[in-house]
Amino acid sequence: MIKRLLAGAAAIGAIGGLGFLYYAWYPPIEPVEPPDRGSFSAEQIERGRIVAAEGYCAECHTRTDNGGGPELAGDYKMDTPFGAIYSSNITPDPETGIGNWSEEAFQRAMHLGVSRKGVHLIPAFPFDHFTKMTDQDVSDLYAYLMTRPAVHMTRRPNELPFPLSLRLLQAGWKLLYFTPGVYKPDPRHDALWNRGAYLSEGNAHCGACHTPRDFMGAEKKSAPYDGAVVDNWIAPPLNEHNPTPTTWTEDELFQYLRFGVAPLHGPAGGPMSPVPHRFLSTVPEEDVHAIAHYFADVDHAAEREKHDKAALARAMEQSKIDLVGPTVDPDAKLYQGACAACHYNAAPSPVLGRPDLALNNALWLDEPTNLYQVILHGLTAEEGQTGVAMPSFYNALSDQDMARIAAYLRRTRTTLPPWTDLEKKAAAVRKTITTIPVNSSH
Incomplete structure (x- = not known):
């Protein structure tokens, strides 16, 4: 009887684990060539500028310590109770920024908190708020960011202890606290x-x-x-x-x-x-x-x-x-x-x-x-x-x-x-x- 109970518990745990992995897994989205500025209208870029200003993007994506850094190139230090987190480069640099992100990948990051590579983003990036934004506003923001000067700058690695450094665990946080939807x-x-x-x-x-x-x-x-x-x-x-x-x-x-x-x-x-x-x-x-x-x-x-x-x-x-x-x-x-x-x-x-x-x-x-x-x-x-x-x-x-x-x-x-x-x-x-x-x- 005890063996059957243990086997049943193990089976339930395995099914639950597989279910969580299914919930947590997102496929990578293929990289693209950085879009040409001419592919966006001046009106859309201006709308995107307003969206960026109303979301204070430059405030958290521009380094302020160590002499500061280029606007939107990331590496802004956020001290949290769990350790320091450094913001991402959101200029259109294809190597260190988001220059090779398609609009689809950008929409997914804003609405679901998942990167182009399928990695869960840390909620210091407030995707739990950005999920409420319309597709149009996110599209306009993408146009604005993709027409900013590309800056080749790598951010410092996050200082989160194990196991908080495991991005897969962010899916568990989302399961508890995140409700996507416009x-x-x-x-x-x-x-x-x-x-x-x-x-x-x-x-x-x-x-x-x-x-x-x-x-x-x-x-x-x-x-x-x-x-x-x-x-x-x-x-x-x-x-x-x-x-x-x-x-x-x-x-x-x-x-x-x-x-x-x-x-x-x-x-x-x-x-x-x-x-x-x-x-x-x-x-x-x-x-x-x-x-x-x-x-x-x-x-x-x-x-x-x-x-x-x-x-x-x-x-x-x-x-x-x-x-x-x-x-x-x-x-x-x-x-x-x-x-x-x-x-x-x-x-x-x-x-x-x-x-x-x-x-x-x-x-x-x-x-x-x-x-x-x-x-x-x-x-x-x-x-x-x-x-x-x-x-x-x-x-x-x-x-x-x-x-x-x-x-x-x-x-x-x-x-x-x-x-x-x-x-x-x-x-x-x-x-x-x-x-x-x-x-x-x-």
Whole structure:
């Protein structure tokens, strides 16, 4: 009897293994000669440029360390909990890029996460979002990439330990987490909302940064847009869990995504900065409006903004107090000397280019990470609001100084509990900055 049970279990295991191999196996697609630029119309190439900008292709496929690298030639380092991953060269170089990929092979990679050679792609490449893109958008993107300058550059090998380095296991990840299929419009919403949802959920892959991940590196479907840690910054929640006292309305979102600064919430910094400046500032305005329209619905802006007037008044009052009369609070004096001159605002609302910290995400998040990053890194004239810079205080403020400023702002600008271990956390964030900013204040 036991032998029969063991034999049955072995047979089931063998059948299951064969079934998994059948599911996981994809044949190679034959290489092609790099297509001639003349085979694509100027209109299709321009449409592809827009698709590439709305998907931020150059952001993850251009090396930034070791002196940088040619655009779209890959080798961008992505640090993950599983090890470092380096992006692919997506220029039309036939040897080190995708120059010998047919459009069929490119479509398969975008929609199914499988390379031309039949190898499963690591989901650091967000094919779980790109699968929602239409065939036309993928075709236009192919036309754009195949007409870029070909760059012969090999990326560094991924640093994934065994057995995570086995690409076949990625098929198991897909079996658990990946549902292929083009975005289907929601009939309960209008065309603008659906356009915004299509872009946000698909090509723009907003959830890849703003949704927390589980132990397998998959986005938590139970917590969409709840915020996550990205490149040593916190990508804040994009839903109703965003803690700022004034609502991210459709107009605030549009201003932020199009121009890099929202009147009430301040400038885009860190990994978010290139999104408005390099990419969304170059696409049709109606697409940015669509994304803003979609997320204003996701965060229930219409229901929440009734509290904004009172929150704004409180913020302006506290900002005025900082510069009126002497203070005996040593932390307040430190803040006045380092920050208040540029962050002071008066009623009725903040001046553009002078962000009010009481309304900024950085003070309302669970950790002071983003506040410390901005203090240490600063903002150049190309980041945040165009032409407005904030110096780095990397050399000017110690970890203890930053901890005092953070504690002061948290208790005077928010209604939330104090942060803990502030000096220790300041030191930890400082260690993530490998290059001292050139605009460092002394």
